[in-house]
Amino acid sequence: KGLTMASDNSSAADRDAVVAILQSQAECWQRGDAEGYAATAEDDLAFTNIRGQRWIGRAAFVKVHESILHGGYAGSRLECELEQLTCPAPGVIVAELLLSLKGASTMPAGVVAGGDGVLRTRLLEIFELRNGTWTLITYHNTLVIVN
Numbered sequence: 001k002g003l004t005m006a007s008d009n010s011s012a013a014d015r016d017a018v019v020a021i022l023q024s025q026a027e028c029w030q031r032g033d034a035e036g037y038a039a040t041a042e043d044d045l046a047f048t049n050i051r052g053q054r055w056i057g058r059a060a061f062v063k064v065h066e067s068i069l070h071g072g073y074a075g076s077r078l079e080c081e082l083e084q085l086t087c088p089a090p091g092v093i094v095a096e097l098l099l100s101l102k103g104a105s106t107m108p109a110g111v112v113a114g115g116d117g118v119l120r121t122r123l124l125e126i127f128e129l130r131n132g133t134w135t136l137i138t139y140h141n142t143l144v145i146v147n
Contacts, residue, residue, distance in 0.1 A: 010087040017134050018093045018127050022082060029078040034065035040127070040136045050121050050143040051110060061139070072106030080123075091129040099123050099141075114146035 021040050028036035041058040048054045055064060079100040086094040101119040113119040126138035 010090070010093055014093065014129070014134070015085055015087070018085065018095060019082065021127070021134060021136070022080065022095060022097065022125070026078055026080045029069065029076075032069040032074060034062050034069050037065050037069075038062045038136075040134060041139075042130070042135050042137065045136055046138050046140075048140045050141045051108060072108070073101065073104045075105075076101055076103040078102075093127045093134070095123075095125045095127070097123045097125070098144075111143060120144040120146060 024039065025037050028034075028039075038058055038061045041061050043057050043059075045058055045061055046054070046056055047061050047064070049064065055061065079102070081098040081100075082095065083098055084094075084096040086096075088094065099121045101113075101121070102117070104113070104119060107113060107119065111119065121144055122142045124138070124140045124142075125136060127134045128137045129135070
């Protein structure tokens, strides 16, 4: 829904592979599966959460998502709208998503859901083709302030 392609530096098969990864991430979130959510992350992944906290590496990414998925967001539902795929160079795909989190029992300190109880964020994920496999190298999530 609302998908925009900007540039032609990747094939349809490459774009389809990244979209499949994004779909798998959403499915893993629904199951509370942090390992699955991080399936394509590598040890050099740079990860920033909605509060601006930053970590490096797959292990940290899994640990943070385990605490999220088994804490206040346990049983929540994540809806993902892919807004744009950008292919700035061969072997690199940037995905921009609008996320809506519903059903969280609590929010992290300093984070407030909208008046409808839905937490909205914008997620930027950068994938790099490494040895024939699309790998998540950057994950930056930003809170959307709803007035």
